[in-house]
Amino acid sequence: MELLGERIILNLKSRFFDIISTEYHQLQYDAILEDMLVTIKQLMHAEEVTLYHYDERNQQLVVEASTNSEVKRNFVAIHFSYEDHQEMRLYRRPFQFHAFNHYDLLIPLRNNERIQSYLVLKKEGQLFSQLTEQVLEKLSVECGLFLQKAQKLTKLFVEEKRYKQLFRVTEKVHSTMNMKSVLGEIIDSLQAVYPTFTYFLFLSQDHKGYEGLPIKEFNYTSKNKEIMQSYVTGTIQFEVSITERKSILYAPLKGKQGVYGVLQVTSPNTLVFPKNEVEFITVLANTAGGAIENAQLYEQSKRLIADLQLINETSHHLNSNLRLTETMFYMSKQIVKSLAAEEVGFIQFSSAETQNDVQQGSTSFFFTDEAKPYIKYVKERLLKEKESLFIGDLKLSSETTQLSTYKSAMAVPMSQSNVLNGFVLVLHHDPYAFSFDTYKLFLSLIHHSTLAFTNTLLREKLEKLVVTDHLTKLYSRMYLDEQIQKSMQLDEGATFILIDIDNFKVINDTYGHQIGDEVIIQVSKIIHSNIRGTDIGARWGGEELAIYLPKVQIETGVKIAERLVQRVRESTNPTVTISCGVTCWKSEVQDNYQDLFKRADNALYLAKKTGKNKVVRQDS
CATH class of the missing domain: 3.30.450.40 (GAF domain)
Structure with a gap:
């Protein structure tokens, strides 16, 4: 046996x-x-x-x-x-x-x-x-x-297989700088090694664009103390659910510069998380943290390079002697493209307390009544706080719960010599649509652009002063002469109106020269309000004024002159009248600059000689 x-x-x-x-x-x-x-x-x-x-x-x-x-x-x-x-x-x-x-x-x-x-x-x-x-x-x-x-x-x-898997994962995640690929590889590895476990990645950064992955936004107000403890201390934390018979591990996603989130791994049907799995998951989480950090640093460096290129390109463009309108349109286009803004407004203060001018180049929204509450709210805060605004959930009034269509807003003041001249405002419908990096880029763009805006504005003001009559704010005769000569070379025709204030010497003798100047100013304002932006109103000399209407036929010019005669008679104080001589030129008829003026002057002379307060027409 x-x-x-x-x-x-x-x-x-x-x-x-x-x-x-x-x-x-x-x-x-x-x-x-x-x-x-x-x-x-x-x-x-x-x-x-x-x-x-x-x-x-x-x-x-x-x-x-x-x-x-x-x-x-x-x-x-x-x-x-x-x-x-x-x-x-x-x-x-x-x-x-x-x-x-x-x-x-x-x-x-x-x-x-x-x-x-x-x-x-x-x-x-x-x-x-x-x-x-x-x-x-x-x-x-x-x-x-x-x-x-x-x-x-x-x-x-099993350990050998796991660490081979870990080596493969490490090699793969460090070979790409795409965040979605990195996170997807981490999840795939966990599912391969622990098919019965469940996982979630809580990311402290923006988690948009990772659809299809078990990713949640890290909530800093979360009542889950284990996940907060893991994030704050950078150590492994455990949670046990007796009623659901499961244990949960929270592993921080650590890099060299900080913690980028927390990996949650749930082991079912056990009240004690398997010790032999903790080390592997910890190493995997650290690998993930390092890869996330590298990917973010790479994306950050790319973004910074792109931002610097944008600022450099914008500064170069703005310093190329553009007109103010061209400058505004260019900046609006850059802001919409680079910041993903929906609305861009350039607001200039006509008066610090009253009026606001919406500059050309702003998106169409800012020229509507709906934009006024936003402009008013931002202006009041800028004047009070003297700081740029970065708002993620906009309420138009702090005292009420007034709802706003646009939830995200950024505003940067434009100042010169510590004087607030206006601001740039961008809006988006979605709450928290702009990141802090976007806000910093916006600040840089506007700060680099403010000097160009100011210089362009001053240059155009100076140009206007050179060609503008000081008293009437109409164009000077020199500017009128230049524009008519250019028009006669390029256009096919135009109408010219010469205007004289009737009995102006009597006004001066009766009321004094100061009232006489006031009368000229009143008549000039009526002229300005009754012509187009492309028309030219000018002071011809003394009490004589002139209007040049490019590409306008003489019949229309006569109607405009008759309307001016009526408005001056009805609106001035003291009441005055005007006489108008109207003429025109056409490209098919041989004509010149001097003859145009001579015909208008003859028509004006005839109007004054035959009773004044009327319009006389003399064709070419």
């Missing part, structure tokens, strides 16, 4: 060695257990061999493997008290416990003197009765050692 037992043990060790050295099952623990039980069944001539694992925490017996497929398929974990477990010995007879009472042999398997598993056999012949206690003890020892080695080997194999 001793020889038989020794031969069984020797064959068992040899077969166990073959199982470990064979790689066809890729060292999967379940496959190794099945091979182990089949080997024992063959050597022991058993009908069935089953391995039970003792779950000490739950005091349960669980089937780990069996040569009888029905056993594992139908077995339900059963209660097995700790006292029963402690009293277990080597039995050669059926154990009087309902879980084992239909087996013929039970062999406890130890790990460091503690019984962790039970090997139970159902006999097929008489071999069991022929084995001595010593042989069964050796069988127990060899099977226990084999299980320990199998567990260690499979653990090493």
Whole structure:
């Protein structure tokens, strides 16, 4: 019998060695257990061999493997008290416990003197009765050692696979600077290694554009203290949900310069997060944090380069002697394109307390009544706070809950010599549509542009002063002469009106020269309000004024002159009248600058000679 037992043990060790050295099952623990039980069944001539694992925490017996497929398929974990477990010995007879009472042999398997598993056999012949206690003890020892080695080997194999996966992930995420690719690779790796776990990435930065990934915005007011603790301290935190029977790990996504979020990993059906998984997830989270940091630094450097190029290009363009309107249109286009703004307004103060002028180049919204509350609100805050505004959820009044169509707003004052001349306002319908980086770029653009705006404005004011009559604010005669000569070279025709204030000497003699000047000013304002922006109103000399109407036929010019005669008669104080001489030129008729003036002067002379307060027409 001793020889038989020794031969069984020797064959068992040899077969166990073959199982470990064979790689066809890729060292999967379940496959190794099945091979182990089949080997024992063959050597022991058993009908069935089953391995039970003792779950000490739950005091349960669980089937780990069996040569009888029905056993594992139908077995339900059963209660097995700790006292029963402690009293277990080597039995050669059926154990009087309902879980084992239909087996013929039970062999406890130890790990460091503690019984962790039970090997139970159902006999097929008489071999069991022929084995001595010593042989069964050796069988127990060899099977226990084999299980320990199998567990260690499979653990090493799994760890090797995981770290190969980690190496592959590290290599891949550090080879790309695309944030979505980095985050997607992290999630894919977790799903490959832990298919039963669930994951979420809580990012402290903008998480838009990552659709399809389990990503949430990091909420700084979150009541989840574990996630906040992990983010603030940069350490692993754990949470246990007894009611849902799950444990949660929070791993910070750390880089060299800070923490960029938190990885949440949920392990189901366990109240203690597996220790052997913590290290791997920690390393993976650190890898993710480093990759996120690199990707963000790369994106930041690209953005800074693009911003500098934009500022340089804009500054160069603005200093190329553009007209003010051209400057505003160019800046509006740049702001809409670079800042993704929906509306851009350039507001200039006509008076610090009253009027606001919306400059050409602003988007159409700012020329509507709907824009006035926004302009008023921003102006009041700028005058009060003297600082740029960056608003993510705009309410037009702090005292009421007045709703605004546009939720996001940025405003930068335009100042010269510490005097606030106006501001630039950009708007967007969505709340928090502008990032802080966008705000900083906006500040830089406007600060670099303000000097160009001011210089252009001053240059155009100076140009206007040169060509403008000081008293009437109409154009000077020199400017009128230049524009008529240009028009006669380029246009196909135009109408010219020469105007004289009737009995002006009587006004001066009766009321004085100051009132006389006031009368000239009143008549000039009426002229200015009754002509187009393309028409030219000018002071001809003394009380004589003139109007040049490019591309206007003489019939229309006569109607305009008649309207002016009526308006002056009805609106002036003291009441005065005017006389008008109207003429025209056409490209098909040989004509010149001097003859045009001469005809208008003759028509004016005839109007004054025949009763005044009238319009006389003289064609070419």
